[in-house]
Amino acid sequence: MNTLKKLKSIDAIYWFVAVFFIAALIFVPGFANLAALERLLSQGCVLIILACGVHLTVLNGGVDFTSTALLALTTVVGGSIMSTKGPLGGSAGALFLGLLVMVLLGLGFGIINGFSITTFKMPSFIVTMATQMIVNGLAVVYTGGASVTGMPSAFAKFGKGSIFIFPYLLIVAIGVAVVMHVITTKTLFGRQLYAVGTNHKAALISGVSPRKTIFKAYVLSGICAGIAGIVMLAYMQSGSVNYGATMFNDIMGSIIVGGTSPAGGRGKIANTVMGALLINMIDSVLNILGIPYYFITLIKGLIILVAASIDLIRMERKAAR
Secondary structure: OHHHHHHHHOOHHHHHHHHHHHHHHHHOOOOOOHHHHHHHHHHOHHHHHHHHHHHHHHHOOOOOOHHHHHHHHHHHHHHHHHOOOOOOOOOHHHHHHHHHHHHHHHHHHHHHHHHHHHHOOOOHHHHHHHHHHHHHHHHHHHHOOOOEOOOOHHHHHHHHOEEOOEEHHHHHHHHHHHHHHHHHHHOHHHHHHHHHHHOHHHHHHOOOOHHHHHHHHHHHHHHHHHHHHHHHHHHHOOEOOOOOOOOHHHHHHHHHHOOOOOOOOOOOHHHHHHHHHHHHHHHHHHHHOOOOHHHHHHHHHHHHHHHHHHHHHHHHHHHHO
């Protein structure tokens, strides 16, 4: 009886991931080998990091469109600094400077978003949609639309290296997820984040500063976008203005399938990570099967809708008890 209760208490996203993974191993040719699994884990790293950052903004009832655009800007700017074709010749100093600038770019636009939303009391979707357009424009202006190549060999080794089937990039992604989990569950800021997302006015009355809380959420989201840019650049070994162009639906899909409420106040980082893994597995399996892109989009949409509906029904039943 206790075992049955424990199984029922497991969030739906874990069952979805487990069932889909087992079905893929059994029925999809070419999925059940170490190379495919390593590739799957590598490809999901950027989505995991971005989803963790945006997750914080969704917890307070907002959203962050800028994250995907920062993926493009950080890779072209950071890539040009550390490139062996650049003025610094791909030196160790160039590598360090490039990585630092990428994180600072994410931090800078996180500050801009947080300041604009909290100071001017503008809706987050308007602010971040505007900065998304600005960031995309800056990336194109900076490179003229061209890709950036010539990454240092040490950076290339980092991007392709692994421990058994676990890529270094996955370790970075899991590290970010663990930090975000600790922040949301073990810190005062995390409790304030849930409080603001649940009831803005009640949080204010209880002594929580919604402005500071929301500002910090967007700053952290920007930093995550900068780190995601590093991971993307390491994996692809080139910077491009096209990175992240079609990724926002996958980010929000990961968050919503994981059970986070778009209205704020409810959600877990661990579930968002599992949501990102599910979205990435769907992409990988359907690509292996040779399914056209527009069908992949359709199927992902249906799976996200079903998974989110099941989770919502479960939550309503728990609340009714």
